[in-house]
Amino acid sequence: MPDTRRSWKEVRDRIHQKILSGQVRPGDKLPRDADIAAEMNCARTTVQRAMQDLADSGLVERRRKGGTHVRRDPVTRATLDIPITRNEVEQKGNTYGYQLIGRETLAPPHSVQAAFGQNLPGPMLHVQALHLADARPYILEDRWICLQTAPEILDVDLSETSANEWLVMNKPYDDLTLRFYAEKADEKRATLLGTDPGDALLVIERTTWISGAPITTVKSSTEPGYQLISRS
Amino acid sequence: MPDTRRSWKEVRDRIHQKILSGQVRPGDKLPRDADIAAEMNCARTTVQRAMQDLADSGLVERRRKGGTHVRRDPVTRATLDIPITRNEVEQKGNTYGYQLIGRETLAPPHSVQAAFGQNLPGPMLHVQALHLADARPYILEDRWICLQTAPEILDVDLSETSANEWLVMNKPYDDLTLRFYAEKADEKRATLLGTDPGDALLVIERTTWISGAPITTVKSSTEPGYQLISRS
DNA sequence: TAGTGGTCTAGACCACCGG
DNA sequence: CGGTGGTCTAGACCACTAT
Numbered sequence: 090m091p092d093t094r095r096s097w098k099e100v101r102d103r104i105h106q107k108i109l110s111g112q113v114r115p116g117d118k119l120p121r122d123a124d125i126a127a128e129m130n131c132a133r134t135t136v137q138r139a140m141q142d143l144a145d146s147g148l149v150e151r152r153r154k155g156g157t158h159v160r161r162d163p164v165t166r167a168t169l170d171i172p173i174t175r176n177e178v179e180q181k182g183n184t185y186g187y188q189l190i191g192r193e194t195l196a197p198p199h200s201v202q203a204a205f206g207q208n209l210p211g212p213m214l215h216v217q218a219l220h221l222a223d224a225r226p227y228i229l230e231d232r233w234i235c236l237q238t239a240p241e242i243l244d245v246d247l248s249e250t251s252a253n254e255w256l257v258m259n260k261p262y263d264d265l266t267l268r269f270y271a272e273k274a275d276e277k278r279a280t281l282l283g284t285d286p287g288d289a290l291l292v293i294e295r296t297t298w299i300s301g302a303p304i305t306t307v308k309s310s311t312e313p314g315y316q317l318i319s320r321s
Numbered sequence: 322m323p324d325t326r327r328s329w330k331e332v333r334d335r336i337h338q339k340i341l342s343g344q345v346r347p348g349d350k351l352p353r354d355a356d357i358a359a360e361m362n363c364a365r366t367t368v369q370r371a372m373q374d375l376a377d378s379g380l381v382e383r384r385r386k387g388g389t390h391v392r393r394d395p396v397t398r399a400t401l402d403i404p405i406t407r408n409e410v411e412q413k414g415n416t417y418g419y420q421l422i423g424r425e426t427l428a429p430p431h432s433v434q435a436a437f438g439q440n441l442p443g444p445m446l447h448v449q450a451l452h453l454a455d456a457r458p459y460i461l462e463d464r465w466i467c468l469q470t471a472p473e474i475l476d477v478d479l480s481e482t483s484a485n486e487w488l489v490m491n492k493p494y495d496d497l498t499l500r501f502y503a504e505k506a507d508e509k510r511a512t513l514l515g516t517d518p519g520d521a522l523l524v525i526e527r528t529t530w531i532s533g534a535p536i537t538t539v540k541s542s543t544e545p546g547y548q549l550i551s552r553s
Numbered sequence: 554t555a556g557t558g559g560t561c562t563a564g565a566c567c568a569c570c571g572g
Numbered sequence: 573c574g575g576t577g578g579t580c581t582a583g584a585c586c587a588c589t590a591t
Contacts, residue, residue, distance in 0.1 A: 117374055155577090265551070273519075289503040317501040328579075385557050
């Protein structure tokens with residue numbers, strides 16, 4: 090072991106390598122942080138930082154007194170970025186467009202109530218809107234907004250500002266659920282998205298809360314061919 | 322400010338709150354770490370840790386000399402766990418089953434070569450297999466394995482051990498791309514998955530590398546109704 | 554170039570949990 | 573209970589970059 094000092098990323102990568110190369114197999118126990126620190130000629134804090142990272146990425150499991158083990162049931166852990174739709178479109182070099190389709194105050198259907206679990210959301214604003222890329226339909230959003238949590242939405246001109254953007258800038262959340270699945274386009278969505286009924290659509294459902302109170306839930310039906318790609 | 326010492330999570334949450342409550346708006350600059358440390362009565366290291374976390378979750382942006390700013394274009398950053406299929410099935414309380422459908426050494430089609438970018442994968446093993454939950458089709462995987470990187474796969478009895486599991490235990494990767502999209506079931510997949518042609522399927526494409534060399538790429542077509550859900 | 558975040562250190566104490 | 577990871581501190585130096 091060279092006697093140069095190690096950075097935490099070097100330490101992390103070295104351990105990672107040990108796992109990759111099979112020197113350490115799933116289920117095996119790794120040395121204590123202190124020993125690794127001695128071996129690598131660095132402070133224990135540095136090892137700690139490295140191990141945290143490995144644990145965060147699902148490679149290793151740490152328990153006080155139990156030590157650090159290579160995970161037996163490796164998980165692929167991926168991070169997805171879901172940008173604001175306008176930014177997503179513009180970053181691809183297309184022109185963003187937006188079109189309000191419908192807006193009404195309604196008691197939410199059972200399916201929407203279910204998204205919020207036990208917390209009764211009360212009366213809600215139902216908004217349907219279409220996001221466009223170069224004037225072509227891109228994402229159709231079907232959104233319910235809790236009027237108790239976000240009453241100001243009633244004063245927003247949703248034909249100009251999308252609820253998507255207004256909420257992001259004005260109603261920060263501290264809890265979030267995301268759900269992805271595939272669904273056949275029904276007649277109505279097919280028309281709005283400019284595609285054919287029966288086409289397979291990737292659907293993103295997103296529900297947000299602030300300190301336990303529901304804010305909004307949105308079902309976004311994406312254009313055919315839409316893909317979600319994980320961050321590096 | 323109480324004069325008790327603060328943990329980095331407390332610091333993080335307090336800053337988070339400032340953003341949530343609108344005391345600090347998107348684009349605003351936050352105080353220097355050192356000042357926050359003084360105000361919160363803790364070491365700068367502690368603030369640093371807190372800020373790292375906020376930056377990681379996409380809430381805040383930090384630049385040396387530039388300082389820390391609340392992000393103008395907030396991204397929703399979500400983490401997904403993609404477990405080994407066997408574990409996924411068993412954790413739901415179902416019985417896992419596996420069935421090899423096809424296995425042949427082939428030159429990969431262009432679409433597969435594209436998944437690996439410039440790196441030519443050379444000859445590959447093409448494997449098709451079905452994962453079952455309680456004897457019902459669950460995920461159909463269509464996999465290509467690079468024989469230069471993983472020649473040992475030829476000696477594995479793939480009718481007993483799924484390539485999925487063998488690779489995870491024996492061919493660790495250090496780079497990964499994930500892709501999610503919706504696709505109509507064609508005749509063949511519909512039959513294998515026990516569903517109807519035209520049904521909307523969520524497809525997960527996963528490609529892995531080790532130090533730049535391709536290992537495997539797999540297209541997993543999930544049963545109708547399959548959902549991906551983000552980690553808390 | 555000066556200001557800010559990024560990292561390392563050595564040491565201390567705490568929190569959890571296995572034997 | 574004792575061993576291990578988790579965190580905090582005060583200080584130092586480095587690395588990037590806005591001005």
